[in-house]
Amino acid sequence: MATVELRFSALPEHVRTARLVAAAVARRAGVDEAVLDEVRLAVGEACTRAVGLHQSSGVNAPVRVALIEDEKQFSIEVGDEAPRAAPGGRASGTLLDDGDDAEGEDEMGLAVISGLVDDVEVTSGESGGLIRMRWPTTPATLLP
Numbered sequence: 001m002a003t004v005e006l007r008f009s010a011l012p013e014h015v016r017t018a019r020l021v022a023a024a025v026a027r028r029a030g031v032d033e034a035v036l037d038e039v040r041l042a043v044g045e046a047c048t049r050a051v052g053l054h055q056s057s058g059v060n061a062p063v064r065v066a067l068i069e070d071e072k073q074f075s076i077e078v079g080d081e082a083p084r085a086a087p088g089g090r091a092s093g094t095l096l097d098d099g100d101d102a103e104g105e106d107e108m109g110l111a112v113i114s115g116l117v118d119d120v121e122v123t124s125g126e127s128g129g130l131i132r133m134r135w136p137t138t139p140a141t142l143l144p
Contacts, residue, residue: 003069007062010054015047018065022076029069030137039076039135042116046078046131049109053082053129074135081128 004025008014022043023036031039043065050063064079110131114120119134 004067006065006067008065010051010059010061010063012048012051014063015044015051018047018063019044022065022067025067025069026074026076026135029067029074031074031135032138035135038116042113042120042133043076043078045109045112045116046076046133049106049131050078050080050082050129053080053106057082069137072137074137076133077130078133079128079130083126084124084129 004021006018006021008018019040023040026036026039027033047063047065053059054061054063059081061081064077066075066077066079068075068077110122113131113133117133117135121132123130123132
């Protein structure tokens with residue numbers, strides 16, 4: 001199992017770099033060429049979401065991206081450290097004014113990711129969130 005880990009400041013200009021690295025590692029891992037655009041777009045959405053959550057929550061920690069190459073699948077995990085409230089409550093540091101707009105953008109980003117990736121898992125809590133996306137890989141064939 002090979003893993004590449006990226007950490008970047010929560011700035012929009014770093015999202016492009018994460019997308020390019022994810023596509024390159026996915027290609028090397030054996031993800032089908034026809035799916036690489038979806039990988040790029042999904043990583044871009046997940047990273048943009050994490051950057052937005054960090055900025056709106058005032059979190060200075062970096063956004064984390066782990067690219068995990070297994071024997072039969074390729075996984076990407078995008079993690080943030082923006083606190084989320086328990087159902088019915090508000091996270092500390094969120095503003096009441098922009099909660100609806102931010103929540104709507106958050107839901108839209110997750111909907112886009114779900115449309116691009118068949119195997120996606122989203123978790124969140126008081127210490128942040130994680131989006132885990134998986135794609136099947138095809139083993140490299142050796143030429144005679």
